[in-house]
Amino acid sequence: MKHARRAAAAAACSLVIGGAATPAAAHDAGGKPERLGTVVFTVSCKPDAQREINLAMAYYHSFAWAYVKEPLDRALQADAACGMAHFVRALSLLDNPFAWPTNLSPKLLDDGAAALAAARSTGLASQRERDYVEALSAFYRDHDKLNHRSRAQALEQEFDKLARRYGDDREALILHSLVLSANFDPADKSYANQLRAARQLEPLFQAMPDHPGVAHYLIHSYDYPPIAHHGLEAARRYSKIAPDAAHAQHMPSHIFTRLGAWRDSVESNRVSARSDTAKSFNSMHAFDYLVYAHLQLNQDKAAAQVMAEALALPNRADHFASAYAYSAIPARMALESGRWSEAAALELNPAAGGYPWQKYPQAEAVNAFARGVGAAMVKDGARVQAEHKRLLQLRDAAAQLKIGYWADQIEIQSEVVRGLASLVDGRVDESLRTLRQAAAREDATEKHVVTPGPIIPAREVLANALLDLDRPAEALVEYEAVLKREPNRLRATLGAARAAERQGDAAKARLHATKVLELTESADSVRPEVLHAKRLLGRA
Known part of the structure; x- marks a missing residue:
């Protein structure tokens, strides 16, 4: 049994290194395969359990946490000694890192700590798996005593160490990039965390074109006015990588909104x-x-x-x-x-x-x-x-x-x-x-x-x-300053047109009014301000 498990793990590991893999197929209630992208998170479990772990992680990378439990249950049915199924459960309980800590309750943190304890007691067949569990423990440990920020930074550091220790393990680097980007400082206009995460993810975006997490976390990393244009390719691709994931269809709009x-x-x-x-x-x-x-x-x-x-x-x-x-x-x-x-x-x-x-x-x-x-x-x-x-x-x-x-x-x-x-x-x-x-x-x-x-x-x-x-x-x-941060915002554009007109700047008034007409060419209702912009251009 040990030899068979080791062989299966080696085969899966070669898939990670080579970058080519076929994910486990997910199915909806009618038996139709779901398209979630390609994820291989190598574990030392039986092949059937490995496929379910891959599926659970595919859900995770598209923030479909409600769907993670069933494949993890099937993984443990296929291999009762698959401790990493409990690790993935603890990971998914953390919900959306970009909403921390508003989405983290004491019960949820208790459940996550219990899942990691179950991972240890169930069995972790390699030092790498033990390191994954200990890295995630940095967030759950002493959550009733330590503040959220210190635990989030500890998790970021532990995932960084994990990615460095296992250089061929792309999932470790992807998880580190996610937490690194989520741990940004809202007052940091150099976007240091976000751009470091993007630098780590960009090569993976080329090497792993079907990985949902890579495209997803690139969008998050570029979701800021001065750098949003860098995320357009990821936005265009993510919805196609995981067309059956609701979040994959939504996330591109973060970049579209910024632009x-x-x-x-x-x-x-x-x-x-x-x-x-x-x-x-x-x-x-x-x-x-x-x-x-x-x-x-x-x-x-x-x-x-x-x-x-x-x-x-x-x-x-x-x-x-x-x-x-x-x-x-x-x-x-x-x-x-x-x-x-x-x-x-x-x-x-x-x-x-x-x-x-x-x-x-x-x-x-x-x-x-x-x-x-x-x-x-x-x-x-x-x-x-x-x-x-x-x-x-x-x-x-x-x-x-x-x-x-x-x-x-x-x-x-x-x-x-x-x-x-x-x-x-x-x-x-x-x-x-x-x-x-x-x-x-x-x-x-x-x-x-x-x-x-x-x-x-x-x-x-x-x-x-x-x-x-x-x-x-x-x-x-002031209106034009708003439009630098919120491009094509209609009320700011309307305001800029009216302000320029009243100032006597006919050229700017026409410029902003023209933009109003471009934005509202498919309007389904009437606003007086839009009618005024049309009159300004002689198109009423």
């Missing part, structure tokens, strides 16, 4: 939502990106249809990405189309169903922010003040949950609302000072992967205020 390629984003997320069929948070996540893209094309009716479908889903997943989308989609619909009274009166959905909003203050803050902006636009100072107070409470709740990034983001939202409250009260200098500070703070950080973009960029709110105060030259500078 303002809204039609590509619409198609990507439409396919993703259809693939997931409301089985997980992926549907709501895709719907949020889809609504945002439709709105940038002035396809308000299409966006409304998506919102209706999203809010009618029977499976309201208790997941941060779902909670965020439930709050963000109605907020985007009201604010992007300028329906201020509607924004000011938005209710949390699905509040009536007892959704656990207390777990997700950063999602509830979207609702408070939208209500505050809407109230300011209809000059309801008391309601603006109420939403500002609510945002401060939600900021404190996020701090108590030890999600510092989101506490900072909610504070930025609260400052925007505070600046608008000052504007409503006629304290112009104070308002502009507050809005400028909020915009600078927002520019100094990066958006979270859960969202396609800010509900309204703080700098765009500043530009709107300046235009309303009849300071078009200053407003134009």
Whole structure:
């Protein structure tokens, strides 16, 4: 038995080194093979178990964690001594590293530690396998005593050591690249972690063209405005590598969104939502990106249809990405189309169903922010003040949950609302000072992967205020700064056209108005600002 197992492991190892492999076939309920890409994660288990491990890792690399359990159960049925099946279980329990630590509960961390203990007791046939288990243990060990950041950095370092120790093991390098990219500093504008991860992944992208994780993690590594164009090839390829993985259909839209390629984003997320069929948070996540893209094309009716479908889903997943989308989609619909009274009166959905909003203050803050902006636009100072107070409470709740990034983001939202409250009260200098500070703070950080973009960029709110105060030259500078970070954002483009026109810069006014018409050529509804852009160009 030992000799047979060793021979099987050697054969699998040669596949990793040679880069050619046939993955185990996954099947849907009707027996149709699923296309998930090619993954070979070599373990010292029987061949049938090895195939199931490969399948589980293919699911893992497309963030389809809900599907990992069944192949791992089959792997243990095929080989009860396959300890690495428990390792893959512990790995999959970590969920999305780019959402850490909001998606990690004490129970989940306890379960992961138990899975690693099971891996040791079940049997690990090589030093390499023992090293994998110990590397992952760096994250789970003492999770009740050590803070998340120190454990995440320890995991990054241990996976780095693993990749260096086993130079031919590409999976170790891929996992290190994933954690390295996810451990980025939101204030680091040199993108050191992300670019190092990309440098490790780019050669693998050529050597392993069908590996889902390589393309997936390249997209994550390039998901930032100044470097997004480097991720376009990975975005184009990933959806074809794993066409039956819902997340593989969605992820390209992260790059499309950064580049303002809204039609590509619409198609990507439409396919993703259809693939997931409301089985997980992926549907709501895709719907949020889809609504945002439709709105940038002035396809308000299409966006409304998506919102209706999203809010009618029977499976309201208790997941941060779902909670965020439930709050963000109605907020985007009201604010992007300028329906201020509607924004000011938005209710949390699905509040009536007892959704656990207390777990997700950063999602509830979207609702408070939208209500505050809407109230300011209809000059309801008391309601603006109420939403500002609510945002401060939600900021404190996020701090108590030890999600510092989101506490900072909610504070930025609260400052925007505070600046608008000052504007409503006629304290112009104070308002502009507050809005400028909020915009600078927002520019100094990066958006979270859960969202396609800010509900309204703080700098765009500043530009709107300046235009309303009849300071078009200053407003134009701010609108164009927004468009550098958020290319082809429709409301910023409309604002830039109006600001340039009022400033008397006919050339720039026509330039931005032309872009408005390009963006809205397939519009399905009418917005007054778009009609104005057409009149400016003589095309009304």
